[in-house]
Amino acid sequence: MKKNKKNLKALLASVLAAAMMLTACGGNTTEESKTPSSTPDSSVAASQDPVDSKYPSYLNLDGYKPIVKEGEKVTLRISIVKHPAVTNSYEDSWFAHFVEEKLNIDLEIEEIENAQQSEKKSLVLGSNDLPDIMLTYGFTPNEIVKYGIEEELLLPLSDYMSEELTPNMIAHFERSPEAKAGFTASDGKIYGLPQITASNDGYGTTIPELYRVFIDTRWMEAAGYDEVPDQLDEFVEMLRAFKDVKDEMGVDEVYPILSPYHYERVMFKAAFGWMGSSSGDDTAPVWDVQENKVVVPATQEKYQEYVKLMKMLYDEDLIYEDYFNQDVTQINALIAEGKAPVIGVDAPYSAFPDRFSDFVAVPPLKSEYNPEGLVTASKDYAVNSYFNVSADTEHPELCMRFLDYLCSGEGLTYFSFSAPAGSEDTLDMIDGWTLDEKQNLVYGDEAKDFSSGYGFRLHKLNMGWQYLTNDYIMQEYACEMVGEKFKGAVLDYENNGDHNYRYALMTACEGRLISSLPPAYMERESAIRYGDLKTAINTFVNSEFSKFVVGQRDISELPKFQEELKKYNTAAYIAICEEAYADYEGPEKIN
Template sequence: MKKIGIVVCAAAVAAVAAAGCSGGDKNAPSPAQTAGAGSAFNQTGYPVVNEKITLKMMGPKAAIHGPWDKMDLFTEMEKLTNIHFEFDTPAAETFAEKKNLTFAGNELPDVFFGGPLTPKDEVTYGKQGLLIPLETLIDKYAPNLKRILEQKPEVRSAITAPDGHIYALPQVNDVPGDLTTKMWINKQWIANVGLKMPSTVDELYTVLKAFKEKDPNGNKKADEMPLTSIRIADVRPAILAAYGLLGTNAVNETDGSMAYYPTQPGYKEYLAFMRKLYAEGLLDNESFTQTTQQLNAKGKDNILGAFVGAAAFTVVPEERNAEYELLPPLTSAVNSKAVWPKASNVIRGLFAITSANKHPEATIRWIDHLYSDEGSVLVIFGKEGEGYKWLDAGKTRWERTWPEGMNPEEYRGGKVTPAAGVQVPTIRKLDFLSKRANDQIIGPIAEQVDAKYVKVWKEAFPLVYFSEEQQKRVNVLEADLNTYVEQMEAKFITGKEPLDNWDKYVDTIKKMGLDEYLKIHQDAYAAWKKNSK
């Protein structure tokens, strides 16, 4: 066995809107379903059932995955619960199509795992009775999930459909560093040029200009690249926040009112600032086109002042990781209140029980274990002693392990868990993850995020459910709006389009249906707010 090196886990966090309607309690488990647990069902303790039962599971098989029935997650869970699964795992690329055919043909598995199911799936098939409501089952048989929903009401709000039911379960993320943009700036260079950590955009400009002109890397060459990225969208949230806008969603909600940030005065100021950086060579002119490999090559050359990344050492050599610190929230002439963008800590639609399932109580107990301390480790890293091991009797430090000669992620995806390749229903717990030996990611970044961002961060717009008609219109409107805004951002920053044409730009967006777009979000927000009470 051997120890793993530093591995960065990104949490990709995406919210997909979908169809909504109302239903009542007509979708509650039927007497036949609730009776399905039978006398062999244990409401607490293990096994979950005294006599083994077999259920059918459908989930997406990533390229890195081995057979799911051979994975430690499912074999260990079977030993614990006495619940066996038969698997239908179409390739991840074709999963959505296969899933849709499954619903259309009413040839349902007992559970969906790691789908994901879209919000539209949840609401549509929940209304039709093909997905059963889970909230009563959670209250009765899922103490770990129940505790999470009580302690984190934002999670319950995010997974409650417009009819008041919960049809699918999420991944919940307790790791602060996974939930926000992280822009790293070279604090050693700042000291070398005799300045302090910037707190305003004007101070940031001064620092970046000094990076370019004062040879902070000391090689007597004018080779420093003050600010760079593989795409402007990565830099945008950190800089845009200085102007009071949250770049994680084009719609910003404030006290119940909606604003489309690409038309706000603060966004115009952001464009002017970025244009200034670009024109003076303080923003890498390749930030619109370069690859990750090109960025990392620059990082190795010790020429980068600031960049966005999961951790500094993902771009620069590990020995220079400590030279970089998270950029604090900035303010500007038009915004004196520090704010920072926060992504949702919820990934929806990762587990659902269908109407075909004759053992819903046993099934909810099975999945509830993945939200416990032990289960949340099992589903990510596998068995103690094989996927990871503790380094001391007090269990204060641990490290990942894998067979000699194997790639660690290929081993994890091939033998341990589907979590190497797809999102899975569980909770990512900071307490365990921060105890990783030689951790330069979870713990240290969490400390900086907590110190700099947590007190001022905010979600731009909550995870909501759109009705089917609303979703259709959102898709149509966004196709035009997103393309136009992205193209114009690049033109404004590079100078191909003068900012004197700002009013024309805003008028064009309004003609694309901005008022309708905001009204849809306003209505969906109102429904979400009602369910949040």
């Protein structure tokens, strides 16, 4: 295994993803044992000279049950970060037994407690004894650059992808060109498998990114509103109106808008035309729909108007009184007590499992800065990587074949849900799932001791808790397994809280969604400079922003603040951002 190489000469790159700086340098594994055993598929694999070599004799390329031929014995060490709620061992899971009995792969499972993920992950990767496969590690793009490109600890999966060895994996990437592009590192290689959420109703690009604000319709009715305003100024007027109906709503105090994590700031910043801006970062590059270019919000003149808006909301008690020091537990308690007409939460059913249907989503707000009320759509894949292989493995082809099985229709379904009832693949350990009248996968009495089917899956069936795709995609495969014609994915928004919030967001944002800002690459010198500048700029902006909002600094000093900001070399910072996106032609309209 090669690691910690210092004299690399390849181009160094950095990915800006979710405003995070990534640095990268190239390096290739050249040992004969690590050479791909067939020419990679040109649409996915990195370009390289083909090398003729045979696959291991034990490997079955004609199917997956088994993957390791009968009579052969091969062991894979798999390290898994556990779900925080899971206390049992993954060695006892149905899927682990299935892998050993049906795929004929012996397993040595090593578990990392969720609370120790960061520390233990660093220890594992800093050792000279890496497992073969790492599941649910959640490598960020930054870590892929560090552990994949620079230290060569992660296997470039793209070097081994071929129609013969990994046909399902290739098809998995073809499901989402966006995911393929996002998972291709700066050296042109792919180091992990993406979780792909196809854009069927309520998933992927049918709903907004980071935008999670909902209104209790009971409060709307009490205040005399039949529909949610989609103009910024009218929305603020509605917040004011909520303060006048607290007695009618039976509460002693009202907080017109509450969010444990300030999701409302995403909503308000979108109204100013800044697409994809997170709640607490006003200095990351975003797309401005008014200017039609990449900008840094805090450096724009209209940022002064945004700060004035937030101060007005604070002064009129429309946002929480201790806004910058709010306690998450206390905010959630106030929401649960029904004292917040507008809530910024991941989904209403998390706070109101019995009346989530009372809530509707706030549409993207229109203003002079965003007259169409546009908002950024979610990506159709998760940025972090949860399925990775060690570059030190002695069995790279076996690891790839195993991951390829997980990308198959059966593998996707089994890894997430287990086998259907009546199948010999249940191993007589479980009853398996059946399909109800809506073609949902359901479990029988064996799941009755758990709060939900998901809880049963986590504790008894799964070998991990991050899946390669969403339930709807697997639902189609499940129908095929039991011989039913798939009726199509349908959101049961009236009865299912998860479906409800997705439907609410989808309908509120219909016709308003645009594609998100893609990752950008920059040379190492620029990347380091970017990181240093951003840290200083962001620290200053956050400090002064809070002072303006709570009145510790007079609002009349906003122009002076932006002059002070220039001392942090914002001109150089903006130039780096603009250069990184020089070839970007702007977002596409999604719907």
